[in-house]
Amino acid sequence: xxxxxxxxxxxxxxxxxxxxxxxxxxxxxxxxxxxxxxxxxxxxxxxxxxxxxxxxxxxxxxxxxxxxxxxxxxxxxxxxxxxxxxxxxxxxxxxxxxxxxxxxxxxxxxxxxxxxxxxxxxxxxxxxxxxxxxxxxxxxxxxxxxxxxxxxxxxxxxxxxxxxxxxxxxxxxxxxxxxxxxxxxxxxxxxxxxxxxxxxxxxxxxxxxxxxxxxxxxxxxxxxxxxxxxxxxx
Amino acid sequence: xxxxxxxxxxxxxxxxxxxxxxxxxxxxxxxxxxxxxxxxxxxxxxxxxxxxxxxxxxxxxxxxxxxxxxxxxxxxxxxxxxxxxxxxxxxxxxxxxxxxxxxxxxxxxxxxxxxxxxxxxxxxxxxxxxxxxxxxxxxxxxxxxxxxxxxxxxxxxxxxxxxxxxxxxxxxxxxxxxxxxxxxxxxxxxxxxxxxxxxxxxxxxxxxxxxxxxxxxxxxxxxxxxxxxxxxxxxxxxxxxxxxxxxxxxxxxxxxxxxxxxxxxxxxxxxxxxxxxxxxxxxxxxxxxxxxxxxxxxxxxxxxxxxxxxxxxxxxxxxxxxxxxxxxxxxxxxxxxxxxxxxxxxxxxxxxxxxxxxxxxxxxxxxxxxxxxxxxxxxxxxxxxxxxxxxxxxxx
Numbered sequence: 001x002x003x004x005x006x007x008x009x010x011x012x013x014x015x016x017x018x019x020x021x022x023x024x025x026x027x028x029x030x031x032x033x034x035x036x037x038x039x040x041x042x043x044x045x046x047x048x049x050x051x052x053x054x055x056x057x058x059x060x061x062x063x064x065x066x067x068x069x070x071x072x073x074x075x076x077x078x079x080x081x082x083x084x085x086x087x088x089x090x091x092x093x094x095x096x097x098x099x100x101x102x103x104x105x106x107x108x109x110x111x112x113x114x115x116x117x118x119x120x121x122x123x124x125x126x127x128x129x130x131x132x133x134x135x136x137x138x139x140x141x142x143x144x145x146x147x148x149x150x151x152x153x154x155x156x157x158x159x160x161x162x163x164x165x166x167x168x169x170x171x172x173x174x175x176x177x178x179x180x181x182x183x184x185x186x187x188x189x190x191x192x193x194x195x196x197x198x199x200x201x202x203x204x205x206x207x208x209x210x211x212x213x214x215x216x217x218x219x220x221x222x223x224x225x226x227x228x229x230x231x232x233x234x
Numbered sequence: 235x236x237x238x239x240x241x242x243x244x245x246x247x248x249x250x251x252x253x254x255x256x257x258x259x260x261x262x263x264x265x266x267x268x269x270x271x272x273x274x275x276x277x278x279x280x281x282x283x284x285x286x287x288x289x290x291x292x293x294x295x296x297x298x299x300x301x302x303x304x305x306x307x308x309x310x311x312x313x314x315x316x317x318x319x320x321x322x323x324x325x326x327x328x329x330x331x332x333x334x335x336x337x338x339x340x341x342x343x344x345x346x347x348x349x350x351x352x353x354x355x356x357x358x359x360x361x362x363x364x365x366x367x368x369x370x371x372x373x374x375x376x377x378x379x380x381x382x383x384x385x386x387x388x389x390x391x392x393x394x395x396x397x398x399x400x401x402x403x404x405x406x407x408x409x410x411x412x413x414x415x416x417x418x419x420x421x422x423x424x425x426x427x428x429x430x431x432x433x434x435x436x437x438x439x440x441x442x443x444x445x446x447x448x449x450x451x452x453x454x455x456x457x458x459x460x461x462x463x464x465x466x467x468x469x470x471x472x473x474x475x476x477x478x479x480x481x482x483x484x485x486x487x488x489x490x491x492x493x494x495x496x497x498x499x500x501x502x503x504x505x506x507x508x509x510x511x512x513x514x515x516x517x518x519x520x521x522x523x524x525x526x527x528x529x530x531x532x533x534x535x536x537x538x539x540x541x542x543x544x545x546x547x548x549x550x551x552x553x554x555x556x557x558x559x560x561x562x563x564x565x566x567x568x569x570x571x572x573x574x575x576x577x578x579x580x581x582x583x584x585x586x587x588x589x590x591x592x593x594x595x596x597x598x599x600x601x602x603x604x605x606x607x608x609x610x611x612x613x614x615x616x617x618x619x620x621x622x623x624x625x626x627x628x629x630x
Binding site: 033035042045048 | 299553
């Protein structure tokens with residue numbers, strides 16, 4: 001009860017002096033005639049009405065299917081899978097680590113890991129997804145899959161015209177539908193894509209340098225002892 | 235001003251057309267057929283205007299709010315009413331389970347019929363009036379009052395609290411403003427000396443120099459017209475007096491439980507009421523079908539009537555795009571404490587105008603009285619405790 005009274009007290013304090021001291025004259029100026037405000041308002045709307053035929057800036061409506069405004073760079077709709085090169089299947093960056101599948105809050109990602117391995121962008125042997133499905137009717141565009149992916153393999157798309165007449169199959173995208181080239185990624189998120197490329201390039205350079213160093217070391221080792229055993233583990 | 239026979243023919247084109255059509259029939263059937271043709275004309279023209287007005291209203295409101303408005307159906311969205319009509323017809327007609335089905339069915343019908351009856355006495359051009367009743371004004375008001383019955387029938391028979399509240403609001407509002415509406419037109423009757431609408435138009439159809447003798451160009455006429463316009467807006471439930479269907483608090487007011495074509499009929503009734511009340515206002519204060527300048531009298535009279543009505547409709551739409559809805563107590567206060575006293579005063583001023591005779595004196599005296607009282611009421615009375623912002627009291 002006391003709490004309620006305390007909560008109600010402030011409006012009482014504010015309200016009372018206003019109504020008693022100034023009466024009702026708080027909103028309307030002293031010398032305004034009755035109806036003056038209405039006329040002013042009518043003038044304003046008349047201005048809106050007539051000027052909308054003259055100045056194009058007044059009409060901010062974008063008539064969507066015919067007119068389009070470019071999407072902002074940070075726009076995101078649903079995820080897609082990035083691939084390098086020309087062949088989507090060979091170039092998929094995804095290594096089927098299944099982190100995104102586990103992290104996905106609404107659990108809309110379904111991944112089957114391959115039995116065999118294939119080389120990734122640095123040439124290291126990796127698994128690849130034999131199935132990578134995203135149910136976009138479940139996806140909530142939270143971007144968590146993108147944030148957790150250590151391989152820069154999944155990114156957010158800006159394509160939003162995804163209507164289909166098939167409620168179930170039409171909204172379950174397989175890896176082929178999800179695959180988009182790195183060039184496409186550059187075209188929709190240029191800044192982010194360049195950063196990603198720089199990072200990957202750095203990593204690749206590091207790996208190559210290491211490989212080169214290892215090769216050199218191996219070569220030096222091979223050169224040092226006069227009679228080493230031929231061949232060696234590749 | 236000498237008018238060529240072409241313009242006279244054009245002015246009377248509908249009368250000529252009717253006589254030509256009727257001429258094909260035997261003499262005994264001619265008067266009745268003539269009336270039927272006129273009724274058909276009214277029943278076709280005004281719903282047609284209604285269809286056009288709905289799309290122009292939406293476009294106009296859009297422009298007022300810096301939007302485009304409907305522009306998808308047909309060129310510039312002009313076929314929108316056809317799409318709306320098709321939608322209204324093919325929609326399911328739902329009658330609530332516990333509604334009084336007969337009254338629920340009759341309400342929209344009786345509304346539209348009563349509103350159509352109002353057009354019978356409106357002179358829409360020279361010689362263009364369906365029935366020239368001696369008490370045409372009285373007939374008009376009795377018909378417009380009976381729409382209140384339909385509104386209440388709709389609200390009561392729906393057995394829905396929103397409908398009933400909306401109907402009660404509508405009836406309270408319409409009865410309050412009916413008084414103002416009637417009294418503001420009484421001053422016209424006092425000067426014109428007739429309740430017949432064609433005679434009232436004739437009384438205004440003369441010119442001093444190039445300027446017409448419309449009643450709006452007199453002090454009492456202007457005051458009466460302003461009061462009439464306010465009351466007409468309230469009478470047709472248009473914004474800012476659209477409390478009976480205030481969607482934020484009452485869903486849709488008295489026609490909440492109507493769907494499909496019955497709803498379309500209510501919609502039609504509302505717009506027809508707007509046309510008829512604009513037509514009456516035109517007839518009473520704006521010189522009916524008479525031209526605004528003496529050198530424009532060659533233009534057919536019906537063009538003037540319809541352009542004046544459409545101008546009034548534009549003002550209705552303009553006000554709807556500008557003003558927010560009133561609160562119920564503000565609405566009632568305004569009717570009974572401002573409009574009614576002011577129209578009563580206007581009656582006295584009209585009498586004064588009549589008895590002071592010709593001369594500049596009556597202009598000065600009547601204008602002075604009306605302006606002084608307007609300023610006084612606006613400054614002092616409307617700002618008093620009773621009218622100001624509502625004082626909220628909190629429980630302690």
